[in-house]
Amino acid sequence: MIDAPHLGTESLDRREWLRLGAAGAAALGLPACAAWNEGDESSDAPPPLQAPAGVEDAEWEGVRAHFLVEPGVAYLNNASIGMPPRQVVDAVAAGYRAMAELPARGRSDLSARIAERVVPGLARLFSIETDELTLTRNASEALHLQSVGVAMGPGDEVLITTQEHPAGRRPWEFRQAREGIRVNEVFIPSPLPDDEEILSRFADAITPRTRAVAFCHVTRGGHRYPVQAICRLARDRGLVSLVDGAQAVGQFAIDVTELGCDAYSVSLHKWMLAPAGTGFLFVRRDARDRIRTAFAPDATPGRPQFDPPGTTAFPVRAAIGSAVDFVATLGLEAVEARCRFLSDYLKARLADLPGVTPLSGARALSAPGSTIFEKEGLDAVAAVEAIETLASAHIDEHQRDGHNAIRVSTHVYNTTAQVDRFVEALARTTG
Numbered sequence: 543m544i545d546a547p548h549l550g551t552e553s554l555d556r557r558e559w560l561r562l563g564a565a566g567a568a569a570l571g572l573p574a575c576a577a578w579n580e581g582d583e584s585s586d587a588p589p590p591l592q593a594p595a596g597v598e599d600a601e602w603e604g605v606r607a608h609f610l611v612e613p614g615v616a617y618l619n620n621a622s623i624g625m626p627p628r629q630v631v632d633a634v635a636a637g638y639r640a641m642a643e644l645p646a647r648g649r650s651d652l653s654a655r656i657a658e659r660v661v662p663g664l665a666r667l668f669s670i671e672t673d674e675l676t677l678t679r680n681a682s683e684a685l686h687l688q689s690v691g692v693a694m695g696p697g698d699e700v701l702i703t704t705q706e707h708p709a710g711r712r713p714w715e716f717r718q719a720r721e722g723i724r725v726n727e728v729f730i731p732s733p734l735p736d737d738e739e740i741l742s743r744f745a746d747a748i749t750p751r752t753r754a755v756a757f758c759h760v761t762r763g764g765h766r767y768p769v770q771a772i773c774r775l776a777r778d779r780g781l782v783s784l785v786d787g788a789q790a791v792g793q794f795a796i797d798v799t800e801l802g803c804d805a806y807s808v809s810l811h812k813w814m815l816a817p818a819g820t821g822f823l824f825v826r827r828d829a830r831d832r833i834r835t836a837f838a839p840d841a842t843p844g845r846p847q848f849d850p851p852g853t854t855a856f857p858v859r860a861a862i863g864s865a866v867d868f869v870a871t872l873g874l875e876a877v878e879a880r881c882r883f884l885s886d887y888l889k890a891r892l893a894d895l896p897g898v899t900p901l902s903g904a905r906a907l908s909a910p911g912s913t914i915f916e917k918e919g920l921d922a923v924a925a926v927e928a929i930e931t932l933a934s935a936h937i938d939e940h941q942r943d944g945h946n947a948i949r950v951s952t953h954v955y956n957t958t959a960q961v962d963r964f965v966e967a968l969a970r971t972t973g
């Protein structure tokens with residue numbers, strides 16, 4: 543197996559490079575150059591990817607074989623940064639090789655793939671139009687673009703919630719400092735109350751100066767807001783609705799158009815398994831009069847030009863297509879069911895541990911893959927390191943929203959045995 547962080551000519555011998563080149567070119571849909579076709583000996587290639595019929599570990603073994611995770615590691619921190627499967631890693635490497643061999647041709651081939659495969663593939667997966675989608679480096683960039691794009695003047699207000707990620711909050715604070723807009727924050731409790739209470743908290747916080755509402759689809763702690771209902775409320779009050787989808791995409795099927803938001807910002811390098819440095823911004827076609835580009839002076843609603851200008855990481859963007867293929871082959875419904883199976887298993891194991899307080903809500907209020915909880919007397923930050931040392935299990939802390947919590951985020955390739963190992967290490971960790 544190739545260890546992804548070591549991809550590079552220093553650590554790969556020539557045969558390995560040749561094999562990677564052919565596989566990677568195939569993953570990118572690019573014609574492999576002659577040199578790459580020599581010695582294509584993929585003896586360690588995983589079995590062809592197939593959608594498993596059920597949710598049990600044994601049924602997902604073939605899928606697991608597509609990942610390059612270091613042996614012995616239980617990677618349970620997928621909400622932080624995802625693990626690209628081998629075909630994505632190969633596609634990135636092949637793209638950089640193409641650019642190294644003949645840069646202008648590499649750029650042109652990769653740009654064609656991005657326009658013809660990547661953008662249409664993403665648009666199909668999320669039920670939006672291709673011209674409503676702008677690729678970005680991450681969700682933070684998309685969140686900044688959507689926030690600075692809303693026409694607002696001094697004294698106008700944006701309504702955000704207390705559970706926003708800094709990437710969703712800071713663009714508004716920037717506008718507050720620079721332009722004198724007001725950031726109005728509504729308190730949303732964690733664990734989440736029911737939809738009715740969330741909606742009435744939003745409704746009560748809207749003032750005559752409110753122009754926009756900006757909030758998460760899924761929070762960092764894995765809480766799932768009733769997006770459609772909040773967007774309906776915003777529309778009824780004449781407000782722009784802007785959603786942070788960084789933690790939502792890739793965990794379950796989403797029809798972004800049906801959500802009814804005006805803008806939606808996405809990370810592709812978490813649950814979608816795309817390479818690091820990928821995301822996109824959706825701006826609804828008929829919202830282009832209220833959300834405008836930060837770049838082009840000659841932009842119009844018909845030609846909105848949201849794209850940040852300049853040269854981008856073509857190989858990384860082109861490889862998004864391999865991640866979309868991977869996830870689409872599995873099916874997002876199957877991904878959701880598998881993630882839910884693992885987090886249900888984790889929750890059941892935690893229920894047997896003394897001193898553990900679960901903080902994730904019921905199914906409708908929680909994402910399938912992320913689980914948060916507190917353990918009496920345990921400092922969450924210290925526990926992250928202790929559990930990594932004890933069990934090679936990688937988790938994250940959630941010391942926010944009033945909690946001293948641990949976050950465990952399980953993706954399809956994790957196993958119940960890894961969850962067991964984590965829970966056993968947690969049971970032995972104190973202080």
Ligand SMILES: Cc1ncc(COP(=O)(O)O)c(C=O)c1O
Nearest residue numbers: 680681682707709762788789809
């Ligand atoms: C809810 C939420 N929004 C935004 C972000 C930022 O995502 P990115 O790293 O893609 O900019 C994160 C990252 O963890 C997040 O959890």
